[in-house]
Amino acid sequence: MTQPPHGRNPFSPRTPAAGALAAEAPAAETPAAEAPDALPAYYAALSGGPVCAICGAYPAVEATLRSHVGLVLLMSTHKEKSVRCRDCGLAAFRDAQEQTLKKGWWSAWSLVVGPLVLVTNLRVRDRALKLDAPRPGAPRPPLSAGRPLHRRPWAATLVVVPLLLVAMLLTVVLSSSDADGGDTRGISEAVVGDCLRNFGTESAPRVSPVDCADPEADYTLLVRLDGATSAEGCPSVAVATYAYPGPQPFVLCMIESGGVMFTPGMSP
Numbered sequence: 275m276t277q278p279p280h281g282r283n284p285f286s287p288r289t290p291a292a293g294a295l296a297a298e299a300p301a302a303e304t305p306a307a308e309a310p311d312a313l314p315a316y317y318a319a320l321s322g323g324p325v326c327a328i329c330g331a332y333p334a335v336e337a338t339l340r341s342h343v344g345l346v347l348l349m350s351t352h353k354e355k356s357v358r359c360r361d362c363g364l365a366a367f368r369d370a371q372e373q374t375l376k377k378g379w380w381s382a383w384s385l386v387v388g389p390l391v392l393v394t395n396l397r398v399r400d401r402a403l404k405l406d407a408p409r410p411g412a413p414r415p416p417l418s419a420g421r422p423l424h425r426r427p428w429a430a431t432l433v434v435v436p437l438l439l440v441a442m443l444l445t446v447v448l449s450s451s452d453a454d455g456g457d458t459r460g461i462s463e464a465v466v467g468d469c470l471r472n473f474g475t476e477s478a479p480r481v482s483p484v485d486c487a488d489p490e491a492d493y494t495l496l497v498r499l500d501g502a503t504s505a506e507g508c509p510s511v512a513v514a515t516y517a518y519p520g521p522q523p524f525v526l527c528m529i530e531s532g533g534v535m536f537t538p539g540m541s542p
Contacts, residue, residue: 324336325357326357326358326362326408326412326416327356327357327358328356328358328362328366328414328416328417329359329361329362329412329413329414329415329416329417330412330413330414331359331362331408331409331412331416332359332409332412333360333405333406333408333409334357334358334359334405335357335358335363335401335402335405336355336356336357337355337356337357337363337398337401337402338353338354338355338398339353339354339356339366339367339370339395339398340352340353340354340370340374340394340395341369341370341371341373341374341378341391342374342377342378342384342387342388342391343373343374343377343378343380344377344379344380344381344383344384344388345380346380346381347381349381349383349387351387351391354366354370358402359405359408359412359416360402360403360406360407360408361407361408361417361418361419362408362416362417363398363402363405364399364402364403364419365416365417365418365419366417367395367398367399367402368420368422368423370395371395372423372426374388374391374392374395375392375423378391378392461481461483461516461518462520462522462524464483464495464498465495465498466495466496466497466498467494467495468483468486468494468495469483469484469486469488469491469493469531470482470483470491470492470493470495470516470526470528471483471484471488471491471492472492472493472514476514480516481493481516481526481528491531492530493513493514493529493530493531494528494529494530494531495526495527495528496508496509496511496512496528496529497509497526497527498524498525498526498527499525499526499527500522500524501522501524502517502523502524502525503517503519503523503525504517505517505525505527507525507527508525508527509527512527512528512529513528513530514528515528516528
């Protein structure tokens with residue numbers, strides 16, 4: 275196929291008439307007889323179809339790409355509607371996705387808007403990939419799509435940062451669970467001799483059974499008063515009590531972990 279003069283696009287409003295191309299083209303590079311027919315021959319098969327706004331190649335399709343940036347308290351979404359060939363469309367898609375992936379998370383609303391923008395752009399990529407390769411002989415070479423997004427150096431942060439956020443969330447949830455005193459069904463089944471950990475305060479203990487080898491164990495269960503609602507029946511050696519006011523109330527009388535256990539032969 276005859277190559278058209280570089281930079282000439284018959285669909286550009288600044289493109290001169292076909293006869294003027296021959297007058298402007300340097301005689302040493304483009305023969306006068308060939309220049310007027312080069313671009314018309316290239317675009318002859320279009321029948322009025324669109325051409326890429328970036329390189330002038332065909333086939334091309336019109337599509338809208340978006341990119342999003344979070345600005346802590348604000349956010350910004352950029353929209354660009356253009357006609358692109360397959361290669362230029364894929365390059366523009368990757369640039370828009372990279373912009374959103376890097377900067378589209380830094381505000382509260384961006385956590386919602388950013389993913390929506392990424393998903394919306396996927397439809398543009400699919401439309402571009404359905405096109406045939408740009409026909410040779412376009413006024414300008416198509417853009418290079420560059421590396422796929424997952425192979426770019428910054429892509430590792432897209433895995434590391436979410437993992438750190440999940441780890442932080444799990445830490446908060448587990449800490450909250452500990453602060454709530456663990457499993458109350460476990461404490462309802464506690465028996466004399468069990469080791470207990472205090473998840474509350476000394477004045478208002480909230481305890482849960484733990485392994486006696488656990489260094490976090492605070493108390494040993496000395497006496498259990500089933501049906502009681504107050505600690506009046508606890509031995510005087512008890513250093514802490516726990517009253518469980520459920521449908522079957524009970525009171526736990528505890529000594530410090532590792533202390534001497536009360537037996538029937540000992541005075542309370």
